[in-house]
Amino acid sequence: MKTILKSSIFENNVLIKTFEKDFKTSNFSEKTVAIDYTSVKGTLTEISVSGLRVLIRDVETEDYNVEVHHNFPFFKLQFEIEGFSHYNPLDQDCPEVYIPNNHYNLFYLPKVHGTLSYKKGHRKTLEILFTENYLKAIIGKNFKQILHRFGAAILSETAFFMWQKSQPITTDLQNHIDEIRFCKYPKDLKKPYLEAKIKELLILLLAQTNEDSNNKAPYNISETDYNAILKVEHYIKTHLKASLTIAELAVIAGMNTTKLKQSFKLIFSTTIFKYISCLRMEEAKQLILEEKFTIAEAAYHVGYKHPQHFTVAFKKIYGYVPSHLICDRKVF
Structure with a gap:
């Protein structure tokens, strides 16, 4: 699994990341690094645990763009606690992903090749990346039948969004986010704690993808x-x-x-x-x-x-x- 990022903010204008299949890792790992690019400064925490890749950002940004290409199907739950994220695909037949300040969405993109755009300001996020096999592990082999619309989208390799329009982060969701972002347990306890909390959060949201209301306009407001x-x-x-x-x-x-x-x-x-x-x-x-x-x-x-x-x-x-x-x- 490979991700290629191209932008003037990177050394030699490119950053390549490789991952084991299904984000598998033999051990729990957590690393916080200082980000000191031209247009982005702050910290990025990367956590690898049981088929998940978790990103926690706290950065100050200028306006900048990144060309992104994943060579694998992309499953993501993204919370823009502060800031803004906009993905614009090169293929105009593919959907955009727009998540404004204090909003979130859960989505699946069969292919990703396009441009990520960010605006000047403070950006704080919680991003949870997973795979089809992770869904199978937490829900069961027949997860495509259980998850109805989401399962049908995966089966047909069609883009899927939990919400047509990204939703505001509720206070209940913010509590879930804080429990993950600010977990202070030592490593041996942190691994099972985060596994349980992320699994709980994903199942809570995945269950909602079966609700017809999620496929309609979220509110009657101009x-x-x-x-x-x-x-x-x-x-x-x-x-x-x-x-x-x-x-x-x-x-x-x-x-x-x-x-x-x-x-x-x-x-x-x-x-x-x-x-x-x-x-x-x-x-x-x-x-x-x-x-x-x-x-x-x-x-x-x-x-x-x-x-x-x-x-x-x-x-x-x-x-x-x-x-x-x-x-x-x-x-x-």
């Missing part, structure tokens, strides 16, 4: 209103410390407060204030685990004046108090 809600969502993410109001957000969206609340819930499947609260807790959790913030420091950083109010909100979302994270941090 492209203009959809983009307005994404603008609001971006504003929320960049102003988490502020005391945000519905009236303020309605002005940004260019719609009345009622329409804003209805449209936001239609797209993100939750209310605006619950979404804000979940984002604040997610950032606080990361600050405590990764940046070694105290509970009070994390609370103030995400806009809470009183740590006790933060603790109540945190427990309401995660089911445990934030001091539990401090204990985990000490153990590992």
Whole structure:
């Protein structure tokens, strides 16, 4: 299995990666490398485990393009936590793959040869690559019959997308993502933990591919209103410390407060204030685990004046108090 990447950002303008068949590996491996290309700087963590290739990116990018060619069928679950990804195939009969900020999709492409485009900004991702044999291993030999539409697409070597239009990352999915990205277990425990978590996540989503609703337009909302809600969502993410109001957000969206609340819930499947609260807790959790913030420091950083109010909100979302994270941090 071989991947060829061509871009001016690489030394000699090309990067070639080779993999064992079905991403097989005898041992669990995890490697984090510093990326220092002209247009991309940050870190990339690559994890190889039981027929999976997992990529965790945290980079700052300029506008740049990469020509990509895989010589194998491409199965991928991709979360653009922050940033943007756009694949444009050379063969115009093949579909594009567009995943904007805070969106995800699960897809299968029988062949990949085209251009990946990225925009200037901060890009954080979780990308899970797998193969047909991995599906067979976790679901069974008759997985093509079990997965209906997805199975039929694989059988006919036709491109498949879980969603016609990439979907926003829900708070439940974000929790799954965080459990994978921020796993602190030692190597011997991390391997079975990640295997179980990724298997759970994939089966959760694969089960949804059988639902007829996934093959329809995701929501009855105009492209203009959809983009307005994404603008609001971006504003929320960049102003988490502020005391945000519905009236303020309605002005940004260019719609009345009622329409804003209805449209936001239609797209993100939750209310605006619950979404804000979940984002604040997610950032606080990361600050405590990764940046070694105290509970009070994390609370103030995400806009809470009183740590006790933060603790109540945190427990309401995660089911445990934030001091539990401090204990985990000490153990590992």
